Amino acid sequence: MGWFxxxxxxxxxxxxxxxxxxxGLWHKCPTCKQMLTTEEHAExxxxxxxxxxxxxxxxxxxxxxxxxxxxxxxxxxxxxxxDPLKFKDTKTYVVRLKxxxxxxxxxxxxxxxxxxxxxxxxxICCMDFNFIGGSMGSVVGEKxxxxxxxxxxKKIPLMIISKSGGARMMExxxxxxxxxxxxxxxxxxxxxxxxxxxxxxxxxxxxxxxSFAMLGDVNLAEPGALIGFAGxxxxxxxxxxxxxxxxxxxxxxxxxxxxxxxxKRKDLKNTISNLIKxxxx
Amino acid sequence: MATLIEIEKPLQKLLxxxxxxxxxxxESDVDVSKTIKDLKKKLREKRKxxxxxxxxxxxxxxxxxxxxxxxxxxxxAITGGDFIELHGDRxxxxxKAMVGGLGSIDGQSVMFIGQQKGIxxxxxxxxxxxxxxxxxxxxxxxLMKLAEKFNIPVISLIDTPGAFPGVEAEERGQGEAIARNxxxxxxxxxxxxxxxxxxxxxxxxxxxGIGDKVLMLENSWYSVISPENCSAILWRTWEYKEQAAExxxxxxxxxxxxxxxxxxxxxxxxGAHNDxxxxxxxxxxxxxxxxxxxxAIEPDKLIEKRIKKxxxxxxxx
Numbered sequence: 253m254g255w256f257x258x259x260x261x262x263x264x265x266x267x268x269x270x271x272x273x274x275x276g277l278w279h280k281c282p283t284c285k286q287m288l289t290t291e292e293h294a295e296x297x298x299x300x301x302x303x304x305x306x307x308x309x310x311x312x313x314x315x316x317x318x319x320x321x322x323x324x325x326x327x328x329x330x331x332x333x334x335d336p337l338k339f340k341d342t343k344t345y346v347v348r349l350k351x352x353x354x355x356x357x358x359x360x361x362x363x364x365x366x367x368x369x370x371x372x373x374x375x376i377c378c379m380d381f382n383f384i385g386g387s388m389g390s391v392v393g394e395k396x397x398x399x400x401x402x403x404x405x406k407k408i409p410l411m412i413i414s415k416s417g418g419a420r421m422m423e424x425x426x427x428x429x430x431x432x433x434x435x436x437x438x439x440x441x442x443x444x445x446x447x448x449x450x451x452x453x454x455x456x457x458x459x460x461x462x463s464f465a466m467l468g469d470v471n472l473a474e475p476g477a478l479i480g481f482a483g484x485x486x487x488x489x490x491x492x493x494x495x496x497x498x499x500x501x502x503x504x505x506x507x508x509x510x511x512x513x514x515x516k517r518k519d520l521k522n523t524i525s526n527l528i529k530x531x532x533x
Numbered sequence: 534m535a536t537l538i539e540i541e542k543p544l545q546k547l548l549x550x551x552x553x554x555x556x557x558x559x560e561s562d563v564d565v566s567k568t569i570k571d572l573k574k575k576l577r578e579k580r581k582x583x584x585x586x587x588x589x590x591x592x593x594x595x596x597x598x599x600x601x602x603x604x605x606x607x608x609x610a611i612t613g614g615d616f617i618e619l620h621g622d623r624x625x626x627x628x629k630a631m632v633g634g635l636g637s638i639d640g641q642s643v644m645f646i647g648q649q650k651g652i653x654x655x656x657x658x659x660x661x662x663x664x665x666x667x668x669x670x671x672x673x674x675x676l677m678k679l680a681e682k683f684n685i686p687v688i689s690l691i692d693t694p695g696a697f698p699g700v701e702a703e704e705r706g707q708g709e710a711i712a713r714n715x716x717x718x719x720x721x722x723x724x725x726x727x728x729x730x731x732x733x734x735x736x737x738x739x740x741x742g743i744g745d746k747v748l749m750l751e752n753s754w755y756s757v758i759s760p761e762n763c764s765a766i767l768w769r770t771w772e773y774k775e776q777a778a779e780x781x782x783x784x785x786x787x788x789x790x791x792x793x794x795x796x797x798x799x800x801x802x803x804g805a806h807n808d809x810x811x812x813x814x815x816x817x818x819x820x821x822x823x824x825x826x827x828x829a830i831e832p833d834k835l836i837e838k839r840i841k842k843x844x845x846x847x848x849x850x
Contacts, residue, residue, distance in 0.1 A: 334848035336791060337782050341767035390847030397844055419735070419757045421767060424781040425793050428735060428757040429846040432743055435715035436840045443720070459757070461708030462696075462736040467716055481708035481736070482698030490698050500703060510706045 281305055297517045306474045306517055308454055310356075311363040311378035314413055318376060318521050324367030327375070328398050332359055333391050337424055345422040348384065356382045360391040361416065364399045366408075370525035375403050378413040381455075386416035388459055389423040393430025396464060400437045409447040409528050414465040417483075418458015431463035438467050447531040449524055452479050452502070452511070470512045470527055472520075473502040480505075535806075536599045540583055540591050547576050580803035587752070589787075590778040593760055595752040596731045600806035602813070603663075604647035604690045605632060607730065610813035611820070612636030616645070619679075622671035625705060630661040630697070631669030631741075633676040635685070638820060644680035646673040646741055647690030650731070663732075664697035667710035670740045674714050677721055686724040686824055689741045694759060696737030711740035718743035719840050724827035726820060728798065729753040730805075745830075745839050746823045749785035750812075751800040755793075756783035793846055 279293040280286070284303035288296070297317055298307045316322040339345040353359065361383040366375045377399045379386045396412065403410040419427040441448055450468025452461075454477035461481050465471075473479060480487070480500035488495055498504050502514050515523045537545060551572045554565050587595065595601070608616050616636035620627040633646040648665055651657035665673075673689075680687050696707055718725060718741075727744035733755030749755060760778035761771050768777075782788070785797040798819050801808035827835065 331849050334850050336848040337780065339780055341773075341777075341780065390849050393847050394849050421758060421763055423848075424758075425756050425783065425788060425791065426847055428739055429793055429843060431712075431736060431739055432715055432719075432843040433846055435712060436719035436743070436843050439716045439719045440840065442716070459736055462711040462740075463715060464712070466706070466709040466712040480703050481696065481711070482703065486698045487700060487703060491700055495700070499700070508704050508706065510709050 281307070299517050304475065304516075306454065306476060308381055308415070310380045310382060311358075311365075311413075314378045315363075315365050315367075315376065317517065318369055318374075318411075318524070319365060319367035320369060320371065324365035324376075327364040327366055327402060328395050329359070331391050331394055333389055333423075335422075336390075336426055337422070339422040339424070341422075348422065352384050356380065358383045360395070361386045361388070361420075362392045362395050364395055364402075366402065369521060369528075372525055372528055373406070373408040374411060374524075374528065375399050375406075375408060376411045376413065379415040379460075381415045381417075384420060386460075387418065387420035387427070388416060388430050389420035389427050390430065392420075393433045396434045397437045400434075400441050403446055404441060404444055407444075407446060409449065409531070410441060411449040411451065411524065412464055412468075413451045413453060414456040414460050415453045416456060416458070416460040418460055428459065431459045434464045435467060438464060442469075447528055449527060451515075451520070451524075452505075453477050455479070457481065457483050466510065468512075469531070471510065472513055472515050472523070473505065473511050474517060474520075475502055475514050477502045479511075538594055538598055540587070540594065543583065544576065544579055547572060547579060551576065577802060580807065584752075584803055588775070588779070589754075589781070589784050590760060590775040592752050592784050593732075593754050593778055595804050596754050598804065598806050601731055602805055602809045603650045603652065604645075604692055604730065605649055606809065607690055607813055607816060608632075608634075608636060608645045608647070610810070611638055611817045612645075619676060620672070622668040622675055624671060625668045628661075628666050628669030628672055629659055630663055630693075631665040631672055633673060638817060638824075641821075641824065642683075642685045643820075643824075644676055644685050644687045645690065646676055646687065647730075648693040648737075648741075650692060661697060663693045664695055665693065665737065665740075666697050666699070666702045667705040667707050670696075670707075670710035670714050673741050674717055677718065677725075681721055681723050684723060686726070686827070687721065687744075688820060689725065689727040689744060691727060691729045691733050691738045691742055691755075692731035692753075693734055693737045694732050695734040696740060711736045714740045715743055719843070720836055722832040722836065724824060724830075724835065725839075726823050726827070728816065728819075729755050729794075730816075732759075734759050743839070743843065745827050745835060745842075746796065747794045748796045748798055748819065748823075749788060749794050750798050750805060750816075751785060752804050753785065754778075754783040755785075755788055756781045 281300040283305040286302040452473040618634040632649045648663040650663035651660040725744040729749045760774040763777040764773040788794040801811040805812040
């Protein structure tokens with residue numbers, strides 16, 4: 253026999269009177285299951301207000317957060333991927349590209365914007381993970397290369413927001429050479445003494461880590477991001493035992509000396525604009 | 534006794550016959566020199582036939598041939614014995630998978646760097662299968678900077694299945710080490726010649742691969758990933774490695790066609806392992822030829838050309 257007896261019925265609304273909740277009104281944090289309205293979630297810059305998990309966002313959101321009043325001029329919008337190798341695995345690269353475009357409404361895995369950040373000019377390249385895993389192909393390399401050209405010409409600081417699984421296998425060695433291309437170009441920016449801020453977000457791995465992402469005058473990261481060269485699965489296979497707790501997180505990478513600072517999303521804009529002000533001296 | 538890989542199996546019978554004939558020639562009074570000569574000719578023809586039409590995957594197999602010469606063998610042969618190996622990255626340790634040092638080629642001092650594989654099981658472990666850790670890339674950079682200081686050209690010999698993907702490699706910044714090399718090599722004021730002598734896998738190869746001339750030996754491969762791993766990721770099984778090798782366009786011919794390398798160095802008939810001495814001679818000649826051209830270019834111009842070359846790589850529309 254139970255200790256309590258229910259005197260009223262539970263749900264009293266009849267099915268007929270039940271109100272439907274429209275899709276997309278709520279966001280559930282995948283880490284702590286906290287529920288937020290989509291509006292609150294956006295106001296909170298897509299960070300969970302309970303566990304502070306920084307959820308993955310794209311260039312649209314970053315540009316909105318970082319540029320003054322969300323205003324910027326987009327550069328190099330017409331560049332599109334070719335298919336130099338006529339690559340085909342389970343489907344052709346051309347089909348993959350088309351599907352990625354339809355799904356993401358993007359032309360490739362990076363966008364470049366020029367605008368003001370707290371009244372200072374800045375060029376920001378931002379990667380989009382939902383375009384073939386943010387993978388780096390010729391377009392990503394070329395757009396970064398041209399963004400650096402613009403930065404050199406106008407003498408304004410550059411920021412790259414990395415979010416990528418690494419190389420784009422469907423462009424094979426062309427993809428590999430984008431590492432060489434972007435790093436070589438960055439050496440020109442360094443020579444011209446124009447500040448380059450690298451922001452590593454969840455996830456930044458492979459060829460992107462092994463090129464421009466690690467070459468910032470200042471390397472910043474969002475909290476809790478996965479940052480590494482080899483992916484955790486590959487490292488685990490190599491060593492054959494479980495990986496240590498917190499392996500390849502922003503905090504781990506900071507502790508080992510490869511990041512200057514971990515910055516919360518709400519503090520990004522002010523931290524970066526202050527850095528640029530200090531560099532300008 | 535030479536090791537034969539799958540595609541070389543048709544040579545087995547001829548090799549056995551040659552072995553027997555040579556034994557008879559040496560141990561008895563019977564003169565079989567004509568038979569030996571004929572057998573050698575047949576072997577040569579058979580080798581030519583096999584190696585003339587290799588598929589991409591077969592080339593990958595040849596690049597990994599257990600008898601294929603590795604970096605130090607090239608260096609020792611090319612420098613004629615005056616090579617002095619230099620160790621350590623001055624920060625953590627000496628990486629055995631990455632070697633380097635000073636030597637001379639026909640009186641010209643050069644700085645060698647390159648991944649080193651082991652010649653037997655014990656040495657393979659000692660050399661970590663040619664997979665360098667961050668300290669390896671930092672050692673290579675230290676040596677390149679040293680070369681720059683004394684105006685000595687750099688020769689980079691590439692042969693790696695990839696940069697090592699271990700816990701400590703991650704802790705010590707494998708990504709940063711490779712990235713730093715790419716940026717620094719772009720600005721190095723001395724000539725850099727890179728030669729892929731075996732496997733050129735991904736960032737691990739590129740980490741010492743930014744050169745004024747990037748050349749590939751005929752039976753080497755160079756790509757963003759190994760065919761096996763490519764197959765595993767895209768097809769979720771290793772079974773499609775042949776197809777992956779084909780799709781990746783990783784042979785010298787394809788890389789040259791796509792303007793991602795500057796040239797191919799021919800190997801002797803039957804591959805580098807069939808006649809290492811001949812291979813060393815060809816490589817040495819090629820280095821001397823390229824050095825002569827590169828040394829005539831002013832450092833600023835050299836850097837500018839190098840950066841421009843890499844910046845032109847990629848296909849967009």
